[in-house]
Amino acid sequence: MPYKIEIVKSAEKESQKIDKKYLRRIVASINTLSDNPFPLNTKKLVGSDSSYRLRAGQYRILYEVDTNNKIVTIFRIRHRKDAYK
Numbered sequence: 001m002p003y004k005i006e007i008v009k010s011a012e013k014e015s016q017k018i019d020k021k022y023l024r025r026i027v028a029s030i031n032t033l034s035d036n037p038f039p040l041n042t043k044k045l046v047g048s049d050s051s052y053r054l055r056a057g058q059y060r061i062l063y064e065v066d067t068n069n070k071i072v073t074i075f076r077i078r079h080r081k082d083a084y085k
Contacts, residue, residue: 001070002034002035002070003033003034003035003037003065003070003071003072004034004070004071004072005030005031005033005034005071005072005074006071006072006073006074007030007073007074008073008074008075008076010075010076011074011075011076011077014076014078015077018059018077022057022058022059025056025057025059026056026057026059026061026077028056029055029056029061030061030074033054033063033072034072037052037063037065037072038052038065039054041054041055042054045062048064050064050065050066051063051064052064052065053083055080058079058080059077059078059079059080059083060076060077060078060079060080060083060084061074061076061077062074062075062076062077062078062083063075
């Protein structure tokens with residue numbers, strides 16, 4: 001059973017500011033999370049039990065995984081230089 005993907009409103013706003021040529025790659029990366037929320041290019045964020053980082057070119061997708069309810073919550077989509085501030 002695939003995971004449900006939820007995008008927080010602030011992450012949606014951040015994605016609207018991203019150039020269209022990068023947005024296609026980001027959306028494709030997000031869609032792969034429904035099948036496998038832990039792909040090879042994912043790293044766990046330090047200091048959190050369920051937060052992860054996914055690389056999509058120059059951008060980072062920060063998300064949390066709820067394995068019990070099978071939900072992936074995306075809470076930040078930013079350029080790599082601003083992603084962790």
